Amino acid sequence: MKKVKIKKVTGRIEILKAMPYKGVMVYIRRIDKDIFEYIITYKGQVYSSYLIMKPKKGKAKLTKVEVNKSAAVIFAGAVSTIDTFVSGESAKKNFDKAFEDKK
Numbered sequence: 650m651k652k653v654k655i656k657k658v659t660g661r662i663e664i665l666k667a668m669p670y671k672g673v674m675v676y677i678r679r680i681d682k683d684i685f686e687y688i689i690t691y692k693g694q695v696y697s698s699y700l701i702m703k704p705k706k707g708k709a710k711l712t713k714v715e716v717n718k719s720a721a722v723i724f725a726g727a728v729s730t731i732d733t734f735v736s737g738e739s740a741k742k743n744f745d746k747a748f749e750d751k752k
Contacts, residue, residue: 661680662678666720671731675687675688675689675724675731676688677720677723679719680699685700685701687726687727691731691734696730698727700723700726
């Protein structure tokens with residue numbers, strides 16, 4: 650049997666962070682060099698958004714500080730989305746409770 654040589658494999662998608670927020674998993678990814686995306690699942694639905702961050706003029710790629718700031722900005726978007734879902738549910742519950750039949 651011939652031995653298989655393992656080659657170094659590089660990818661175009663990198664997971665920067667995966668963590669829960671209010672019980673919802675948030676995945677922050679970098680695609681290629683300049684696209685940052687969050688992915689969340691909430692009640693069986695997948696939600697995502699992205700932003701494109703270009704390096705400073707004359708630079709070929711983002712610095713570590715720029716990558717971290719970009720990840721923080723896209724994470725803030727994920728948090729805002731989750732907060733909107735959670736507050737929308739509690740607002741609906743309060744509305745339903747206020748107008749339920751009281752017998």
